[in-house]
Amino acid sequence: MGAVLVNPGDSVVAQGQNTVFYPHFRRDLHAEMVVMNAFEERHPEVDSMRGYTLLCSIEPCPMVC
Numbered sequence: 001m002g003a004v005l006v007n008p009g010d011s012v013v014a015q016g017q018n019t020v021f022y023p024h025f026r027r028d029l030h031a032e033m034v035v036m037n038a039f040e041e042r043h044p045e046v047d048s049m050r051g052y053t054l055l056c057s058i059e060p061c062p063m064v065c
Helices: 031-042
Strands: 002-006 012-017 053-056
Touching: 002 031, 012 031, 031 053
Parallel strands: none
Antiparallel strands: 002 012, 002 053
């Protein structure tokens, strides 16, 4: 599974894939969480996700919603 985060200007600002089983088991590393973690690390100045869109290759994990 993969996911991307799109900003209000329709640019992809983060992308990721499911790493639950690689390199070792981490049940919290669904693609959506990988994307959000990467975005938060690179953009700590963003204080609101209003206007951002998270796109997933399958139904999003309930942990993110």
